[in-house]
Amino acid sequence: MTLRGIDSASQWGGCSQFHFLVWFVVFSALIMAAEGDFLARYRAVSNKLKKRFLRKPNVAEASEQFGQLAKELKQQDCLQYAAFCNLAMARCEQTLFNAPGEALALTDAARLFLSSEKENRALQAPGFDEHLQAALNCYSFAVKVHIEMNQPVMAASLCLELGNALKEMNRPGEAIVHFQRAAELQTQTPIENLLSMGEMATCKILTRDYDGALSVFTEMQLTCQERGLQLPGINTPVGAFLDIVAKCEISRVLLLMFLEPPPQKLLPEHGQTLERYAWESFEPHSQGKSISVSLYYLSNVACLFTANADHKANKWHIVEACVCVRVPSCPPVTFLPENVFLLLQSVVMACQEKDTESLKSLQIELWPFLTAEQNHLLHLVVQERITPSGQGI
Template structure:
């Protein structure tokens, strides 16, 4: 928006606020002001000025609060949050980063304001938290997103949805390099779910194997299921807990052996043949294992 348009926005915003004050905030006038704020916000959106649109949606939200319409207030805070994140994405695309994170902090704050307007038991709270987390991930603020994923998990009781959220959180923790916490999450997923679909179970178990090789947890701290996973894997025991096809099973056995004897070259060869079976995060774990085994990092 040019300087003239910026001035125009400021004038219109101030005029709406001035009219509100002059009319002593009577509810009919609050409603009128709400519509004017929304009209100005839409104008800002069409002008590709999301930060101005966000500020104006906040004005509309405050009007709804004065009128006692808390759901309307929440909706406008959500609109504001989305506009502030859109503004942040525009800056990010241009490689501009604000040390004060004005748009980012405003967007997070508006999501939290919207969240506070819904009852604790409302499923809408979960969707709001997850939308915030997804926005943070898209802007590569993955570690911040972890906290909101964890918060969302606390609001979910339905089994399939909870499993999906836990799986997403596991992968996000791997992306953040939080391998020890990721292993704990993988263990929790397996130990707390009795009916995991085979494809997801395979994914979780492969991740647990690779994470355990990386983290090297103390034997006493390993849950029984993790010990059994390695025992069954290395002994070729047929088990519902490890629904690996023969080729993947052999590759994982080789990876375990290579890590145990610190055979870097063999590990690199096995890794090249194994990646076709792995997710993006698991491939990153395998690469981390190779890095750990390099002479400069190997301390045995």
């Protein structure tokens, strides 16, 4: 490249930088002008609400103008300004005694504040969580309005929406309160109530409040047994309640194995749960002698059940193995599959015998049958046996 070419290239680079600066200044001026226009329009609408002598303010017109301004600001991606306009609109609707309009405006403002907070977090911009606090206040007022209108389902949905948002923002400790409030508002709908309690238990696990999570799962299981649909002559719930009972049972067993509460602190309902997985509970009715079988055989029973993919072959394998160790083939827990029940019983025995190697093998066998949360709990149980952390009761 010649000297002339280098000189022209440098001039072109300088010219492009100059053009960029010009466009940046123009764009900034346009933004400032838009903000100035927004403030002027906001003040103009607010002035219409001032009380004057012998003149009643037109609150309905002001509310409509605030709503129109909020839509324009939302289209311009000025979310926090749009939220403030929705707040002003909510105040107007409150003056008009229009509770549904007030609740809608408060909900829109809360969602806009929350979206603005998420954008700031995505950009990693420093701040004091002011938009999040504004969103919390708006959600709280909207829930209060729905409760006053005797709409607990709508109020619970807002609590769930806020709880899920806080959970996504890595604030599970703050989300617990809102999931709990949603569960309290859903007492007339048992399934939704149980799902909200399940979210609360998940947040407690994320905050390492394992004792609190165990209490929530126990309450969920009792609720299913009391309010769940049951067939005549059968105490086991059916349908969605059965799935929730099975999930709670597995989570409770794993939490009890992790916490290892001493006998003096073991609650009666937790003791009954552990009794279902104790080896003595498998004593045949025809014989009064206690069965003494090593952990190795019980692990083999579970492995035989899960090794073969054919269901019919699985059934014959488990029956044959149970006959060898003189164990009945039908477990007393009717809401869990036989293979899962036997594997869980093997986990309980491995924890009692402090057999870490068997526990690792059982973790591999149980992995496909558990949810991500339950696999996390099982991993904690294994890690607690390898390197005790002292997090138990």
